[in-house]
Structure formats: structure tokens, C-alpha cells
Amino acid sequence: MSSKVSRRQFLSYTLMGVGGFMASAMLMPMVRFAVDPVLQPKSEGEFVPTPQKVDKLTETPVRVDFTIKDRKDAWYKSDVSNTAWVYKEGDTVIALSPVCKHLGCTVSWEGSEKHKNEFFCPCHDGRYEKNGKNIPGSPPLGPLDEYMVNVVDGYVYLGKTVPNTLV
Amino acid sequence: MNWTGNDMDTYLSQKEYIDTLVIPLVKVEMNLDKMKTSASSTEFVMHLASVIETQFKGRMMFAPPFSYTSTSDLQSIVQTTFQEFSGTPFKHVFFLTTDHVWSTFELPGQVIWMPSIPLESMDASLRQSILEDQLRQVLPKFIEKWSN
Numbered sequence: 001m002s003s004k005v006s007r008r009q010f011l012s013y014t015l016m017g018v019g020g021f022m023a024s025a026m027l028m029p030m031v032r033f034a035v036d037p038v039l040q041p042k043s044e045g046e047f048v049p050t051p052q053k054v055d056k057l058t059e060t061p062v063r064v065d066f067t068i069k070d071r072k073d074a075w076y077k078s079d080v081s082n083t084a085w086v087y088k089e090g091d092t093v094i095a096l097s098p099v100c101k102h103l104g105c106t107v108s109w110e111g112s113e114k115h116k117n118e119f120f121c122p123c124h125d126g127r128y129e130k131n132g133k134n135i136p137g138s139p140p141l142g143p144l145d146e147y148m149v150n151v152v153d154g155y156v157y158l159g160k161t162v163p164n165t166l167v
Numbered sequence: 168m169n170w171t172g173n174d175m176d177t178y179l180s181q182k183e184y185i186d187t188l189v190i191p192l193v194k195v196e197m198n199l200d201k202m203k204t205s206a207s208s209t210e211f212v213m214h215l216a217s218v219i220e221t222q223f224k225g226r227m228m229f230a231p232p233f234s235y236t237s238t239s240d241l242q243s244i245v246q247t248t249f250q251e252f253s254g255t256p257f258k259h260v261f262f263l264t265t266d267h268v269w270s271t272f273e274l275p276g277q278v279i280w281m282p283s284i285p286l287e288s289m290d291a292s293l294r295q296s297i298l299e300d301q302l303r304q305v306l307p308k309f310i311e312k313w314s315n
Contacts, residue, residue: 067291081295103177103184103225122310123226124184139184 047150047157052086054093054154061085061096061109061119061130066158084147084158085109085119087130095147096132097161102140119144131166143167168228169220178228185225187309188257188276191216191232192264198237208265208283215281216263218298219305226313228257245272252276259312277312279305 005013050066068080083106084095098106100121107128111120118135119128127135132144146166148159168174168185178185191212196205213232220229235241252260253275260276262269265283281301286294 065295079291081291100225103181105225106222121225122306123223 047148047152047159048082049152050084050086050156050158052156054088054151054156057086057088057093057156059087059089061087063098063108064095064156064158082158086149086156093149093151093156094131094166095149095156095158096164097145097147099145100126100140101134101142101144102126107144132164133167168224170229170231174228181225182256185228186257187223187227187259187261187313188230188252188255189216189219189227189261189263190230190252190276192262192266192269193232193234194266195234195236204283207285207287211283211286212263212265212281214286214294214298215301215305218302219263222302222306223309241268241272245274249275259309261309261312277308279308281305 048066048068050064052062052064062085064084064086066082066084068082083098085098085108086093086095088094096119098108100107100123102121102124105121105123105126107119107121107126109119110116111122112118112125115127117130119130119132120126121128121140124139126140127138128140128144129135132146134140134143143164143166145161146164147161150157150159168178193209193212194205195209196202209232216229216232220227235244262274262276262278263281264278265281267280269278270280281304284297284301286297289297
């Protein structure tokens with residue numbers, strides 16, 4: 001006779017079952033949210049795609065324009081266009097920032113007729129060697145910054161700027 | 168350099184290098200038929216100014232745009248307000264505008280007149296390349312002035 005379920009027992013089992021189901025419906029998403037950061041695949045950092053193919057690069061620096069989407073500057077959201085001077089040294093791809101280390105103008109490769117094989121800043125005749133090293137006697141006091149470079153599917157991806165590691 | 172606190176600090180410590188002042192001149196039209204043109208030219212001038220600023224950050228200071236309306240007495244503005252821009256530590260003063268009217272005045276600096284291009288309907292990359300083209304057109308004017 002003991003196997004017979006009383007009305008009281010039946011009700012408490014039913015309530016526990018339904019209650020447990022509801023509690024798990026609340027707890028499961030919480031647990032999932034809590035562990036979510038661990039389950040995220042590691043992203044590639046802040047690398048931005050550029051239209052530049054690696055095969056097309058040579059030892060001569062070329063200008064590569066790329067756009068950082070949705071840059072947030074306080075409440076103002078915009079796309080920022082950026083430029084890099086990219087070339088190949090052996091098999092490694094090198095991308096230099098065009099921002100002059102003197103006062104922030106934009107430098108260009110062979111920007112002056114007089115100075116071949118150099119980066120030239122038109123503002124105050126700043127000069128840099130191909131690896132970004134500032135040429136003594138010209139105003140800049142440091143070498144050009146370098147971009148972090150990543151190659152994905154044959155295209156150049158650029159990341160943050162870091163102090164020049166080639167000089 | 169832009170007319171901001173930080174850039175001004177840089178200017179004040181590097182006065183001998185930043186010797187050029189650029190003042191954009193924009194016309195604010197309140198006539199409904201001309202408002203669109205006025206807005207579009209202002210957009211063009213300000214975008215162009217920002218492209219030039221990026222290129223020559225270390226040598227140019229950009230003043231906030233000077234706005235005027237169709238009833239402004241330009242002759243007296245030229246004779247009073249603009250005289251403030253001469254005799255400053257800036258050796259070169261440029262006025263950037265799309266308005267023809269300024270070519271009839273004697274300004275304390277060089278007027279760079281550019282035909283307005285409606286940028287609003289262009290996508291970002293086309294806009295960028297158009298502005299780069301315009302930059303290449305004004306570049307020689309700056310370089311020439313600097314080399315004198």
C-alpha cells in the first residue's frame with residue numbers, strides 16, 4: 001500500500017517539478033552568460049582589412065589606404081580613413097605609419113625630387129630612410145611608427161601602431 | 168593643427184615651425200532656395216580643410232570657419248576684423264573658400280578659391296579620392312608661398 005501516492009505527495013512532487021523547471025529556466029541563461037567570455041573564440045585583436053594584396057607588394061613602399069569602421073569618439077561615431085606605407089623586406093611585410101614624428105604632418109615616399117629612396121615630410125623637410133629611421137640633421141627626432149601586420153587570405157591586415165622595431 | 172586646446176599648446180611651444188594660418192570662409196544663406204548650396208559648399212570646405220590639416224598638421228593652424236551672411240558688410244569686415252590676421256607670428260595667411268566674392272577684396276593673405284563639389288551623395292571612398300585630388304590642386308599654392 002505504501003507505493004500508493006497520496007494526494008499531498010502528488011501535489012508536492014508536481015510543484016517541485018514545475019518549480020525546478022522554472023528555476024532552471026532562469027538559472028541556465030545566467031550560467032551561460034557568466035561563462036560566455038570563456039567560450040568566446042579568441043579574436044584577432046584590432047586588425048583592420050586593407051585592399052592591398054601581399055603578392056602585389058614589392059620592395060618599394062606603396063601607399064595603402066584603409067578605413068577603420070565605427071570609430072567612437074565620445075558620442076560621435078565615424079569611419080576613420082587611415083594610410084600606411086607598405087613594402088616587403090624578404091618575406092616579411094612592413095607597414096609604416098605616415099605620421100611625421102616632428103609635428104604630425106603626413107610623409108610620403110620619395111615626396112621630394114631631391115631625395116630619392118627616402119620618406120619626405122613637406123612641412124619642414126623632414127627625411128626618413130626606408131625603414132623609417134629619421135635622418136639626422138632633419139627636424140624629426142625619432143623614427144616613423146610601425147603598424148602591426150597580419151596576413152589573412154593573401155590580404156594585408158593592419159593593427160595598432162607600435163614604436164619602430166627595425167631601427 | 169586645429170583650433171583646440173591641445174593643438175594650441177603644441178603651437179605655443181613650436182611657434183617657429185607652425186607659421187601658416189588658414190581661415191575657412193563660409194557663407195550661411197537663409198534664403199530657402201540657396202540654403203542647400205550653402206550647406207553643401209560649407210561641407211566641402213570643411214572636409215577639404217580637414218584633409219589639408221591632416222597633410223600639413225605640423226605647419227598649419229586652422230582657425231574656426233569665419234561665417235557671414237548675404238547682408239554682411241564684407242568691405243568693413245575686411246577692413247576691421249581681418250586686419251587682426253596681419254602682423255601676427257603667422258608668416259603666411261590663407262583664406263579657404265568657395266565664394267567668388269572674396270576675389271574682389273584685398274585680403275591680408277592669399278585667397279584659395281575652390282569650386283564647390285557636392286560631396287553629400289558620394290560614398291566614403293569616392294569622397295576621399297575627390298578630396299585627395301583637390302588637395303593635390305591646392306598643394307602647389309602652399310608650397311610656392313612657403314618657398315618664397
